Amino acid sequence: MTFGEYIREIREEKQLLLREVASQMNIDTALLSKIERGTRMARKEQAEALAKVLKQNKNELLQFWMADKIVFMLKEEKNITEILKIVEQKINRLSKK
Amino acid sequence: MTFGEYIREIREEKQLLLREVASQMNIDTALLSKIERGTRMARKEQAEALAKVLKQNKNELLQFWMADKIVFMLKEEKNITEILKIVEQKINRLSKK
DNA sequence: TTTGACTTGTCAATATTTGTCTAATGTAAG
């Protein structure tokens, strides 16, 4: 499930309109629509605004948002698993210092 | 070890000058210097060119380069481990389909 | 002090991202 699908689900559960949420975020309805459908990536501030408007845990949602960005980067790649292994190694070494 | 540190190491092993490698890549020496020092990110084509000039396995080097990009994104984050877990879950679900 | 290797700062050119507007599509009610 992508970030967009996720927030759409929450918005619909709460029976809110795109228009309502977008207005609280100070963005155009069309933009929020695109974010939910994944044709546009939310900016960090927008992800935060969404957490607020949809009353979600901000850190959790931001993690989800960041994960989405990374998945998006990796999507086209061939050896995703291998790349993730390298990332983990690098991260581990970083945190040791 | 970052991508930049890595290619610098190889270049020095091979006793090549920045100037020589940069020229074969058709870029300015200064730019290659920045890439090696990590103040600039290589573009994909540049990473490929480096593989060629330094006679490294292209896919391997590109993996390393991509991993570096991801680490760079994550560096500032708080719950890196958690984010990586989410990424892996998402990737696993993607590959199942 | 000259030379050569490398680094740094700056800047214009380019490229990408962003947000909005308008028009289109979908849909449920009357």
Next chain:
DNA sequence: CTTACATTAGACAAATATTGACAAGTCAAA
């Protein structure tokens, strides 16, 4: 069928970010 409203698509200008080059700088060895 019309109307009304929600959502989506496309196109665009404006804002941002990236890129590569140049010139000037540091540094070390000769």
